[in-house]
Amino acid sequence: MSSATTNEILPRHADLVEERLVRWYFYAALAYLAISMTGGILMALQLIHWNPLNGIEWLSAGRWRMIHTNAVAYGFIANAFLGVLHWSVPRLTLQRVLSQKLSYFIFIAWQAVVLCTAAGIIFGPTLQAQDWVASLTDQLHLPMGLGAQGVEWGETPFWIDPVALLGLALVAANFLTPIARSKGSMYVTLWYFMAAFIWTFLTYAMGNFLPEYSLTGTSAGAVGGLFIHDLVGLFVTPLGWGTMYYIVPIILEKPIWSQGLSLVGFWGLAFFYPLQGIHHFLYTPIPMFLQYGAIISTIAVEFVVATVIINFMGTLWGDGRKVVTNLPVRWFYTGMIFYFITCFQCALQVTLTFQKLIHFTDWVVGHAHLVMFGVFSMWIFGMMTYLFPILLNKPWYSRRLCEWHFWLSAAGVFIMFLDLGLAGVFQGYYWSSLQPWDVSVTGSQPFWITRMFAGLMIAGGFLCFLWNLLRTARGRSTDSPTAVSAPA
Amino acid sequence: MNDADQSSPKTPQKRTATSGRLKPAVLVVMSVLILVPSMVGFIMKFLEFIRTFQDSTDGAFAITPMLNYLLASLGFFSLLVWAAANGMFRDIEQPKHQMLANDARLNAERAASLR
Numbered sequence: 001m002s003s004a005t006t007n008e009i010l011p012r013h014a015d016l017v018e019e020r021l022v023r024w025y026f027y028a029a030l031a032y033l034a035i036s037m038t039g040g041i042l043m044a045l046q047l048i049h050w051n052p053l054n055g056i057e058w059l060s061a062g063r064w065r066m067i068h069t070n071a072v073a074y075g076f077i078a079n080a081f082l083g084v085l086h087w088s089v090p091r092l093t094l095q096r097v098l099s100q101k102l103s104y105f106i107f108i109a110w111q112a113v114v115l116c117t118a119a120g121i122i123f124g125p126t127l128q129a130q131d132w133v134a135s136l137t138d139q140l141h142l143p144m145g146l147g148a149q150g151v152e153w154g155e156t157p158f159w160i161d162p163v164a165l166l167g168l169a170l171v172a173a174n175f176l177t178p179i180a181r182s183k184g185s186m187y188v189t190l191w192y193f194m195a196a197f198i199w200t201f202l203t204y205a206m207g208n209f210l211p212e213y214s215l216t217g218t219s220a221g222a223v224g225g226l227f228i229h230d231l232v233g234l235f236v237t238p239l240g241w242g243t244m245y246y247i248v249p250i251i252l253e254k255p256i257w258s259q260g261l262s263l264v265g266f267w268g269l270a271f272f273y274p275l276q277g278i279h280h281f282l283y284t285p286i287p288m289f290l291q292y293g294a295i296i297s298t299i300a301v302e303f304v305v306a307t308v309i310i311n312f313m314g315t316l317w318g319d320g321r322k323v324v325t326n327l328p329v330r331w332f333y334t335g336m337i338f339y340f341i342t343c344f345q346c347a348l349q350v351t352l353t354f355q356k357l358i359h360f361t362d363w364v365v366g367h368a369h370l371v372m373f374g375v376f377s378m379w380i381f382g383m384m385t386y387l388f389p390i391l392l393n394k395p396w397y398s399r400r401l402c403e404w405h406f407w408l409s410a411a412g413v414f415i416m417f418l419d420l421g422l423a424g425v426f427q428g429y430y431w432s433s434l435q436p437w438d439v440s441v442t443g444s445q446p447f448w449i450t451r452m453f454a455g456l457m458i459a460g461g462f463l464c465f466l467w468n469l470l471r472t473a474r475g476r477s478t479d480s481p482t483a484v485s486a487p488a
Numbered sequence: 489m490n491d492a493d494q495s496s497p498k499t500p501q502k503r504t505a506t507s508g509r510l511k512p513a514v515l516v517v518m519s520v521l522i523l524v525p526s527m528v529g530f531i532m533k534f535l536e537f538i539r540t541f542q543d544s545t546d547g548a549f550a551i552t553p554m555l556n557y558l559l560a561s562l563g564f565f566s567l568l569v570w571a572a573a574n575g576m577f578r579d580i581e582q583p584k585h586q587m588l589a590n591d592a593r594l595n596a597e598r599a600a601s602l603r
């Protein structure tokens with residue numbers, strides 16, 4: 001955080017922020033979210049025996065599922081946060097990114113990485129089955145097939161992994177330079193962002209190289225556990241919290257309740273998050289002392305979460321009405337409530353007693369949707385709702401469509417979460433009472449049908465947003481900045 | 489999309505005084521709650537790890553995740569020491585005020601340039 005005094009001349013916003021790039025990242029993010037939701041709906045249809053694409057091998061449900069998750073993580077969330085970073089880091093540090101040209105290069109390279117991952121997932125297995133590809137793979141001594149890899153969240157084909165890692169190194173260099181050049185004590189957001197650049201690079205390297213090349217069996221499983229959890233905790237979480245610490249005080253027009261408490265939270269996350277991943281593999285052959293270690297550090301992180309929640313509630317204190325009247329604030333605080341629920345769930349899930357029931361069930365899928373959509377996507381939508389009118393210099397075309405977007409998303413994800421949580425409990429009891437597998441599948445149908453409708457609600461809300469955005473972009477510009485931020 | 493009432497000034501005196509006392513208390517309680525159980529848990533697990541590593545083949549197999557963790561944590565520990573040594577935590581609450589002031593000035597400059 002640069003400590004420019006009130007008399008010092010600040011750089012111009014236009015010299016710091018490349019607004020066009022922020023818009024591009026947001027558009028790319030929205031395009032991938034549309035693809036991901038299509039994948040989710042197709043997968044949901046498959047589970048209720050209603051898949052319209054049945055019989056088309058390269059559009060089979062297994063591949064769409066990977067498209068669904070990869071497009072969300074690397075397409076939607078990564079692009080959206082990159083857009084937010086291009087807005088917030090230069091404004092917080094009062095320094096430009098390392099190179100504007102590099103920023104454009106990274107934008108193009110990242111889209112290539114995501115699209116190649118999608119191509120690898122969709123066409124890879126079919127291509128690999130061709131004789132000539134198999135013999136080429138042998139001749140060139142390729143370590144594995146051309147398509148998706150069997151590592152959860154690390155499905156990116158092996159030939160993309162080094163490129164993606166290089167991309168992450170460039171992103172780190174581009175943003176760490178202004179942070180390093182900034183003067184004075186750093187604001188908490190910059191601590192989180194700085195950590196995210198380092199952690200994401202390390203986490204990606206760990207999850208995409210160790211299990212593929214050097215580890216086998218349970219060791220690879222343990223690292224896989226660290227990888228999937230650290231992706232959420234060390235890539236998405238610091239970017240998400242960093243963004244919240246930046247934007248909430250700005251919109252509420254008052255400083256965060258306690259920067260000291262926020263730093264306690266930050267260092268707590270830094271030291272206790274990385275060990276938790278193994279809690280995904282309780283009751284596996286991984287040694288029990290590592291499983292217990294993961295349980296303890298998970299409980300420690302619950303306190304870290306409490307610091308963050310206390311801080312944001314303290315900041316909102318006295319301005320509670322804003323949650324009703326101000327849409328971005330509503331997105332942010334709804335996301336925070338969902339965050340609290342997911343963390344509370346974690347505290348239960350991490351116990352061995354609870355794991356016995358819910359492991360491998362839809363409970364986990366409900367949890368995943370609440371955290372990825374209910375929390376981080378909500379924050380991203382809050383950011384977009386706030387920034388798009390500024391970036392386009394136009395007020396939102398319709399406040400009502402903004403409201404529909406919010407309510408359909410919030411209600412949809414909450415219904416999905418409750419529905420899948422309940423489905424998980426039923427499935428757990430079916431299995432523990434040793435009923436045939438088919439019984440649990442048939443018993444899950446009502447829940448899966450409900451999930452389908454909840455998904456359609458989320459998709460409906462998203463369509464409202466896209467339509468609103470299109471109409472806003474086509475509308476007339478205004479030269480009055482106050483009109484931009486006023487309700488339509 | 490911000491509502492019109494958002495610029496109304498607030499922060500009554502009473503509230504500031506209460507939260508002034510509350511903040512250090514919350515800070516200390518949270519620090520103790522987070523750091524003490526976590527450090528105890530961590531040290532216990534670490535000692536157990538060393539014992540297991542010496543006694544059986546199980547330990548060797550746990551080395552990769554532990555090393556990953558230690559390497560990452562060592563980096564952050566160095567960063568913490570560096571930040572403290574460079575006075576980053578001396579006036580701990582100052583950056584939050586500076587951030588808001590800078591942002592408001594950037595907004596005003598941007599708005600002026602649009603007119």
Ligand code: HEM
Pocket residue numbers: 036037038040041043044047065068069072364365368369372373377451452454455456458459
């Ligand atoms: C259109 C609405 C959506 C529908 C119908 C839907 C449906 C699904 C389905 C059927 C699965 C596979 C579950 C299984 O294998 O049993 C899944 C997985 C997943 N979805 Fe969605 N989804 C939707 C939106 C989203 C959004 C917006 C996000 C994130 C922003 C998301 C994140 C995830 C994640 C992380 C998983 C993996 C869960 C796990 O492996 O435990 N989904 N989704």
